[in-house]
Amino acid sequence: MARAQVTDLVVVVPGIMGSRLADADGRPVWDLSGAALWHGLRTLGGSLRALRLPKDTGDGHPGDGVVPVGLMPDVHAIPGIWHPVDGYTGLLGSLERSFTLTPGENLLPFPYDWRLSCRYSAERLKEAVDRRLEGWRASAPGRRDARVVLVCHSLGGLVARHYVERLGGHEVTRRVITLGTPHRGSLDALAHLVNGLRRGWGPFGLDLTDFARSLPSLHQLTPDYACVAGAGAGAGAGGLAYARDLPGLPGVDHGLLRDAAAFHADLRRAAAGRPSPTPLHAVTGIGQPTHTTAELTGDELVPLWLIDGVDELGDGTVPRLAARPANADGTGYQVDESHTPCEQHGSLQNNQGVRDALAGLLGREAPFHRDGERESVPLSVLAPPLLAPGVPYEVSVTVPSETRDHDGLHLTAELRPADGTEPPIRTVRPLGEGRYAVSFPAPSPGAYRLAVRVTDRPETTVTALSLVGGPDGE
Structure with missing residues (x-):
């Protein structure tokens, strides 16, 4: 093209x-x-x-x-x-x-x-x-x-x-x-x-x-908005205060x-x-x-x-x-x-x-490579941005209840190391009420890209990035 x-x-x-x-x-x-x-x-x-x-x-x-x-x-x-x-x-x-x-x-x-x-x-x-x-x-x-x-x-x-x-x-x-x-x-x-x-x-x-x-x-x-609770006097609507107002x-x-x-x-x-x-x-x-938002508890x-x-x-x-x-x-x-x-x-x-x-x-018609007849599936992915050594890599996924078949989707998770080695791929198991989970064995130290998608629908992919630490003194 x-x-x-x-x-x-x-x-x-x-x-x-x-x-x-x-x-x-x-x-x-x-x-x-x-x-x-x-x-x-x-x-x-x-x-x-x-x-x-x-x-x-x-x-x-x-x-x-x-x-x-x-x-x-x-x-x-x-x-x-x-x-x-x-x-x-x-x-x-x-x-x-x-x-x-x-x-x-x-x-x-x-x-x-x-x-x-x-x-x-x-x-x-x-x-x-x-x-x-x-x-x-x-x-x-x-x-x-x-x-x-x-x-x-x-x-x-x-x-x-x-x-x-x-x-x-x-x-x-x-x-x-x-x-x-x-x-x-x-x-x-x-x-x-x-x-x-x-x-x-x-x-x-x-x-x-x-x-x-x-x-x-x-x-x-x-934050340039009121976001701190438990801060005592000076909190505004909803009990939240601007961080800048908390000396x-x-x-x-x-x-x-x-x-x-x-x-x-x-x-x-x-x-x-x-x-x-x-x-x-x-x-x-x-x-x-x-x-x-956040709650201030002690320091x-x-x-x-x-x-x-x-x-x-x-x-x-x-x-x-x-x-x-x-x-x-x-x-x-x-x-x-x-x-x-x-x-x-x-x-x-x-x-x-x-x-x-x-x-x-930028002035170009966007390429079309999605099936407009298929309903979009918004995946909400929670994965650890930083992980201690020896700890399994736990991922949770949520699908909104208004999404059709939100409890019966087939989801796949791929944990790809930044060094280019072959990524492990897991099926994400359904837990009910639009909740899904998957666990990978403790990864080696390094950087990773986690890709979660509805299987065979690449347009649904959500990518989370993670850094896995190594033992002290390694």
């Missing part, structure tokens, strides 16, 4: 941890993925701790010589920072095959130092876009009116929005496409900051708590938390105040068990699934309510969900349905 014509500059902005980092001498300080992930993490722990930022970094750079050198190609994770995320090689390759997009010309992967404030990274994005767009427009008469399309995963969407809304990017940007961006934050980010590595992370032999708590970016990923909340840097709130408020006001906001298309993962934050008694689900990391920007002070600025795949956060950029939606947004 011929590649569809695109005359714009397409920029791919990855999420947190999604850029490879090197020191001033070119030595990798974060560049681990796939089969090398677990064993490399054990030896790289000291280097990661050395990446801790000084308290006064703010929106600047610490001057430690660390530079971004590329996008992560495969599954990557840092315990205590974020859940495992898939790489971006597949997404870039798909864009290049489907469109007249060429790396080095009009396809620009944008790596950035994900430790730093989104404001700092947005400044670097502006420099990169200004430089590349000028050259692209000058390269042929038909490109003089080229604009920018930003394709962003997770944290990358916040970086792109600051560039567009606060740094003049709206003047050259045709549209912003976000994949699982926590526009209103993620409860998991707050839980990582408060709880550190105290709950279930010990087998990984890494304590990166102080490193995580030094990151402006991780604070900017915390006794342990673990967080309260200055960074207040600054994160100001960051989100500035984005809302800037977009709402413009007569014609830049189109923003929010691709939102749905149907997956997702922590949305521990206990994540909860419900908000106001409702389980809104999400992509397993970002609640559905947080995956698109909020209405700004009643101004009417609102962003609809452009596409809602039944998929998990770390795999959104490589989901086939998401790629089809991207094709439409």
Whole structure:
């Protein structure tokens, strides 16, 4: 099939941890993925701790010589920072095959130092876009009116929005496409900051708590909505309080938390105040068990699934309510969900349905390879993002009661190691009332992709990513 014509500059902005980092001498300080992930993490722990930022970094750079050198190609994770995320090689390759997009010309992967404030990274994005767009427009008469399309995963969407809304990017940007961006934050980010590595992370032999708590970016990923219960005075409707209003909340840097709130408020006001906001298309993962609120018990934050008694689900990391920007002070600025795949956060950029939606947004009719006569089957998958050594890999699956034959589906689960070895495949057993379960024997240390689907219906696949630890001292 011929590649569809695109005359714009397409920029791919990855999420947190999604850029490879090197020191001033070119030595990798974060560049681990796939089969090398677990064993490399054990030896790289000291280097990661050395990446801790000084308290006064703010929106600047610490001057430690660390530079971004590329996008992560495969599954990557840092315990205590974020859940495992898939790489971006597949997404870039798909864009290049489907469109007249060429790396080095009009396809620009944008790596950035994900430790730093989104404001700092947005400044670097502006420099990169200004430089590349000028050259692209000058390269042929038909490109003089080229604009920018930003394709962003997770944290990358916040970086792109600051560039567009606060740094003049709206003047050259045709549209912003976000994949699982926590526009209103993620409860998991707050839980990582408060709880550190105290709950279930010990087998990984890494304590990166102080490193995580030094990151402006991780604070900017915390919820921009009332989400904490059991916090005492100051709670609003439903007994929930904003994290930024809880001065006794342990673990967080309260200055960074207040600054994160100001960051989100500035984005809302800037977009709402413009007569014609830049189109923003929010691709939102749905149907997956997702922590949305939490209860503060002593100095521990206990994540909860419900908000106001409702389980809104999400992509397993970002609640559905947080995956698109909020209405700004009643101004009417609102962003609809452009596409809602039944998929998990770390795999959104490589989901086939998401790629089809991207094709439409970039100007090509989305390929049709699904049976429109068959009812969709939304699978909700709960699998461990991190697993201790020697522990069986337990998976639970839920099918909504309104789905036809929700108790009688034949489901298959495949646990594929990142090293490419043959994956074990299991039938997922029904438990009744739309609940299913499957167990794999304790996996070897490494990174894994779990794929759950209705057997012989690949379009129903939900992919969860996991990291399995090894024995201490291995």
